[in-house]
Amino acid sequence: MNSKDFFIHKANNFKERIEQFDVSHIGFWEMDSDSNVFTYNSKFYKQFNLDASGISLDDWVQLIHPDDRTKFVNELKEHKTFDAEFIVSDYRVLNIEGHYIWIEEQRKRDICFDGQILGTHRDITLLKENESDLYSEVYIDNISKLPNAKKLIKDLEDDFVDERSGTLVFIDLSHLNYMLTVYGQAFIDSLILEATKIINNIFASTFDIYRFIPFVFSFKANQSITENQLEMLCNQLESELSQLNIAFELSSEVIYKAVMMSFPQEESFPTCEDMFNRMFLTLEELKDRKGMLSVYTNSVEKRIHRKMFIETNLIKALEDQEIYPVYQPIVVSSEDGLLGFEALCRWNNPNWGPIYPDEFIVVAEKSGAIIRIGKFMIDKACSFIHTYNKLNKTDISVSINVSVVELSNPGYFAYLRSTVDKYHIKSSNLIIEITESLMLDDNTNVLKQLGKLKADGFGIAIDDFGTGYSSINTIFSTPITELKIDRGVMLKISSQTIVFDFIKSLVDLCHKNNILVVAEGIEDNEMMDISLKLNMDYLQGYKFSKPLILDKALEFIGH
Numbered sequence: 001m002n003s004k005d006f007f008i009h010k011a012n013n014f015k016e017r018i019e020q021f022d023v024s025h026i027g028f029w030e031m032d033s034d035s036n037v038f039t040y041n042s043k044f045y046k047q048f049n050l051d052a053s054g055i056s057l058d059d060w061v062q063l064i065h066p067d068d069r070t071k072f073v074n075e076l077k078e079h080k081t082f083d084a085e086f087i088v089s090d091y092r093v094l095n096i097e098g099h100y101i102w103i104e105e106q107r108k109r110d111i112c113f114d115g116q117i118l119g120t121h122r123d124i125t126l127l128k129e130n131e132s133d134l135y136s137e138v139y140i141d142n143i144s145k146l147p148n149a150k151k152l153i154k155d156l157e158d159d160f161v162d163e164r165s166g167t168l169v170f171i172d173l174s175h176l177n178y179m180l181t182v183y184g185q186a187f188i189d190s191l192i193l194e195a196t197k198i199i200n201n202i203f204a205s206t207f208d209i210y211r212f213i214p215f216v217f218s219f220k221a222n223q224s225i226t227e228n229q230l231e232m233l234c235n236q237l238e239s240e241l242s243q244l245n246i247a248f249e250l251s252s253e254v255i256y257k258a259v260m261m262s263f264p265q266e267e268s269f270p271t272c273e274d275m276f277n278r279m280f281l282t283l284e285e286l287k288d289r290k291g292m293l294s295v296y297t298n299s300v301e302k303r304i305h306r307k308m309f310i311e312t313n314l315i316k317a318l319e320d321q322e323i324y325p326v327y328q329p330i331v332v333s334s335e336d337g338l339l340g341f342e343a344l345c346r347w348n349n350p351n352w353g354p355i356y357p358d359e360f361i362v363v364a365e366k367s368g369a370i371i372r373i374g375k376f377m378i379d380k381a382c383s384f385i386h387t388y389n390k391l392n393k394t395d396i397s398v399s400i401n402v403s404v405v406e407l408s409n410p411g412y413f414a415y416l417r418s419t420v421d422k423y424h425i426k427s428s429n430l431i432i433e434i435t436e437s438l439m440l441d442d443n444t445n446v447l448k449q450l451g452k453l454k455a456d457g458f459g460i461a462i463d464d465f466g467t468g469y470s471s472i473n474t475i476f477s478t479p480i481t482e483l484k485i486d487r488g489v490m491l492k493i494s495s496q497t498i499v500f501d502f503i504k505s506l507v508d509l510c511h512k513n514n515i516l517v518v519a520e521g522i523e524d525n526e527m528m529d530i531s532l533k534l535n536m537d538y539l540q541g542y543k544f545s546k547p548l549i550l551d552k553a554l555e556f557i558g559h
C-alpha cells in the first residue's frame with residue numbers, strides 16, 4: 001500500500017465513524033492534489049445536493065455566490081502554493097432550496113502529504129444575520145437607509161491607514177430644518193427619503209454616500225474631484241430638489257451649501273475629527289456668504305483662524321489696549337468750521353495686523369462683547385471732547401456708533417449720563433448714531449430710550465441712510481436730531497437726477513423738522529459741490545480727512 005492508498009483507507013475508516021454522528025452544521029472534508037474532494041459526513045453536504053462519496057472542486061465552486069467566487073479561488077490557489085497557517089474564510093453557497101447560506105471554511109495544508117488540504121465547513125448563516133442586524137443598527141441611518149456618520153468615520157480611517165487619497169464633500173440642507181416645527185417629523189422624514197433618492201441618482205456613480213447628521217449628507221470618493229465637476233452635480237441637485245419642492249407644495253427655495261476637501265492635505269492625512277472640524281468651519285463660513293460651494297484650502301483655513309481669533313480675543317484685545325478709537329472730522333459745509341468728529345473703532349493686533357470694524361463689530365454684537373466695546377468708546381469719546389474743547393477753546397461734538405444690543409441694555413442711559421458728567425461736558429456734545437435697520441425692528445424699548453436721550457439733550461443721528469429700507473415715516477417718527485446720507489446714495493446722486501431730486505426734497509423736509517443732514521463719504525470736489533447744491537449741513541469723507549489717531553485729531557482744526 002503506497003502512502004496515498006494508505007491515507008484513503010484511513011480516511012474511509014474515519015468517514016464511517018463520523019457518519020454515526022448527526023453533524024448537520026459542520027462538514028469535514030479533504031482535498032487531494034488533483035482537486036478531488038472527499039466529504040466525511042454526507043448529512044452536511046446533502047443540503048447542497050452533493051454526492052457524499054466524492055465531489056470535484058469545480059462542483060463546489062459552481063455553488064459559491066458569484067460575488068465570493070473569485071476571492072475563494074484566488075485564496076485557494078495561494079494556499080496550495082504556500083505553506084500557510086490555518087486559513088479561515090467566509091462565503092455564500094447555494095443550497096438545495098435555492099437559498100444562499102453562509103459557510104465558514106477552515107482549512108490547513110497537510111505538510112506530510114503533498115498538496116493535501118484538510119478542512120471543515122460550518123453553517124454560520126444565523127451568525128451572519130445577527131451580524132448584519134447589528135451592522136445596520138450601528139452603521140445604517142434608519143430613514144434614508146444610507147450609511148451613517150459612524151460608517152463614514154470607519155471608511156475614512158481605513159483610507160487614512162492605507163494612505164488612500166480622496167475627496168470628501170458635505171452637502172448641508174439644513175434650511176429644511178425650519179419646516180420641522182411647521183410640518184412635523186413624519187413629513188420631514190418622507191421629504192428626506194425623496195431627497196435621498198435624488199441624491200443617490202446624481203451622486204452614486206461618483207461617490208459613496210452617507211447621511212452624516214439629519215440635514216447633512218456626506219460624499220466620499222477615492223479620487224480627486226474638481227470644483228467644476230462638483231458644481232455641475234450640485235446644480236443638478238438644486239434643480240431636482242426644486243422639482244421636489246413643487247411636488248411637496250413647498251414654497252421655499254432650495255438652499256444648499258456644499259463644501260469639499262481633499263485628503264491628504266499637504267501630504268499628510270488628517271484625523272477624522274480634524275477633517276470634520278475643518279469641513280464644518282468651512283460650512284459655517286460659507287453660511288455667512290452668498291456662495292453655495294466652497295473648497296477647503298489653506299486660505300480658507302487662514303480666514304477661519306482669523307474669524308476664530310476675532311471671536312475669542314475681543315475682550316482680551318480691549319484689555320490689552322489693542323482696540324482704540326480713531327476720529328474722523330465732520331466739517332461744516334458752508335464755511336471753514338468743524339462740527340466735530342465721528343469716533344470709529346480700530347483693532348491692531350501684532351499677529352493679524354489691522355482688523356476693521358466691519359469684521360469684528362458683528363462678532364462683538366453676537367457675543368455681547370459690544371457692550372464693553374461700546375462703554376469703552378463712550379468713555380474715550382467723552383474724554384476726547386473734553387480735551388479737544390479745552391485745548392482748542394471750541395465746542396465740538398463727537399458721534400459714536402451704537403448697536404441695538406447696547407441701546408436695549410437697561411443701564412445704557414445711566415452710563416452715558418454718568419460719563420458725560422465725569423468729563424464735565426454737555427450731553428449735546430455727544431451724538432449717538434444708530435442705523436436704519438435698527439428702526440425697522442419696531443422696537444418700542446429702543447424708541448423709549450431714544451426719546452429719553454433726546455429729552456436729556458443728546459444728539460441722535462440715523463446713520464447710513466439709503467442702505468436700508470426705512471420710510472420717510474420712520475425717520476420723522478423717530479426722535480432724531482441728525483440724518484446721515486450714506487456714501488452709496490451720494491455716489492448715485494451725480495448720475496441719477498431722480499435721486500438728486502429725492503434727496504433735495506428730503507433735506508428740505510429735514511430742515512423743516514429741525515433735523516441736520518450730513519453727507520458721508522465725500523472723496524472729491526464733485527461730490528462736495530453736489531452736497532452744497534443739496535444744502536447739506538455737514539460733510540464727512542476722505543476729501544477732508546481720513547480717521548485720525550488721538551494726537552492728530554487733537555491737532556485738526558478745520559479744512
Ligand code: C2E
Pocket residue numbers: 328343344345356357358361374377401402403463464487520521522523540541542543547
Ligand atoms: P460708519 O458708521 O458708516 O462709518 C463710516 C465708515 O466709512 C468708516 O469705516 C470710515 O472710515 C469710512 N469712510 C469715511 N470716509 C470715507 C470716504 O470718503 N470714502 C470711503 N470709501 N469710506 C469712508 P470704518 O471705520 O471701517 O467703520 C465701518 C463701520 O463699522 C462703521 O460705519 C460703523 O457702522 C461700524 N463701527 C465703527 N466703529 C464702531 C463702534 O465703535 N461701534 C459700533 N457699534 N460700530 C462701529
Ligand code: CA
Pocket residue numbers: 342401433463
Ligand atoms: Ca457711523
Ligand code: CA
Pocket residue numbers: 463464484486520
Ligand atoms: Ca455711515
